Amino acid sequence: MPELPEVETIRRDLEKKILNKKIVEVKVIKKKVIKEPDLSEFKKGLEGEKVKEILRKAKVLIFKLRDDKFLIVHLRISGWLLYGEEDPKARVVFKFSDGKFLNYMDPRLLGELRLRKDFKDLKFIKELGPEPFELKEEDFKKIVSSKKTKIKVLLMDQALISGIGNVYAQEALFRAKISPLRESNSLSSEEISFLFKSILEILKEAIKYRGSSVDTYRDIGGREGGMGQRLKVYGRQGEPCFVCKTPIRKITLGGRGTCFCPKCQK
DNA sequence: AATGGGACCTGCGCGC
DNA sequence: TGCGCGCAGGTCCCAT
Numbered sequence: 001m002p003e004l005p006e007v008e009t010i011r012r013d014l015e016k017k018i019l020n021k022k023i024v025e026v027k028v029i030k031k032k033v034i035k036e037p038d039l040s041e042f043k044k045g046l047e048g049e050k051v052k053e054i055l056r057k058a059k060v061l062i063f064k065l066r067d068d069k070f071l072i073v074h075l076r077i078s079g080w081l082l083y084g085e086e087d088p089k090a091r092v093v094f095k096f097s098d099g100k101f102l103n104y105m106d107p108r109l110l111g112e113l114r115l116r117k118d119f120k121d122l123k124f125i126k127e128l129g130p131e132p133f134e135l136k137e138e139d140f141k142k143i144v145s146s147k148k149t150k151i152k153v154l155l156m157d158q159a160l161i162s163g164i165g166n167v168y169a170q171e172a173l174f175r176a177k178i179s180p181l182r183e184s185n186s187l188s189s190e191e192i193s194f195l196f197k198s199i200l201e202i203l204k205e206a207i208k209y210r211g212s213s214v215d216t217y218r219d220i221g222g223r224e225g226g227m228g229q230r231l232k233v234y235g236r237q238g239e240p241c242f243v244c245k246t247p248i249r250k251i252t253l254g255g256r257g258t259c260f261c262p263k264c265q266k
Numbered sequence: 267a268a269t270g271g272g273a274c275c276t277g278c279g280c281g282c
Numbered sequence: 283t284g285c286g287c288g289c290a291g292g293t294c295c296c297a298t
Contacts, residue, residue: 108275
């Protein structure tokens with residue numbers, strides 16, 4: 001799915017488009033993505049409501065409709081939102097009172113939408129660790145040095161640190177010159193410090209450039225993000241490292257493809 | 267506790 | 283051209 005920077009880009013763009021707009025109609029084309037409540041209650045519960053606030057927790061988007069009514073959208077891997085006209089590939093369509101549409105796009109159908117009284121009690125929100133921006137360097141050091149997991153797997157563990165996914169974990173490690181294979185408790189204090197700064201930088205840069213479109217992700221206007229072309233290792237297996245020209249290696253870690261420079265990253 | 271594999275899904279690019 | 287395969291930004295569940 002979109003990681004923190006992509007979801008934040010969506011959130012900011014949507015704020016300009018649908019805040020205080022009324023939902024007049026909801027069309028569910030693929031009911032699989034509606035996890036709760038049942039279909040008719042989902043539609044009935046949304047139609048007539050205004051979007052009061054748009055929040056984000058790590059990679060999850062949350063639309064506040066009332067103090068006790070929230071639409072929670074987890075885009076998972078292939079979900080994205082397209083604003084404007086109704087789209088033929090949409091899985092769910094929200095029509096607003098100004099005649100505009102918000103399309104929930106999700107080719108792989110792995111995402112999920114929920115309408116609930118609250119979001120804080122949802123498992124995949126309740127169990128989130130702090131986002132990198134909420135962490136002090138000392139907290140990050142404690143997290144990293146307390147585990148012996150491979151550092152790349154740790155960075156993607158949402159219960160420890162939330163918002164980082166498979167792209168930015170690889171990019172942060174490249175920037176920090178740390179191998180994704182290192183056991184996290186083997187990192188020196190200086191390495192952890194450098195890694196922490198690298199994470200913050202890469203996430204900030206990715207937000208600035210409106211995310212990476214390496215797969216299905218698009219912004220709400222259907223445009224690609226500008227961060228994709230700034231990635232240094234993701235998807236570059238076999239190509240020369242931008243720093244030392246050594247071919248970028250690809251391995252599997254935690255079940256996910258992982259690219260790194262075997263020479264620069266120790 | 268940590269790790270590896272599979273499941274959930276569709277669609278794309280690649281090699282033959 | 284057409285087909286099969288591998289792979290895709292996430293998360294959960296199971297076995298070891």
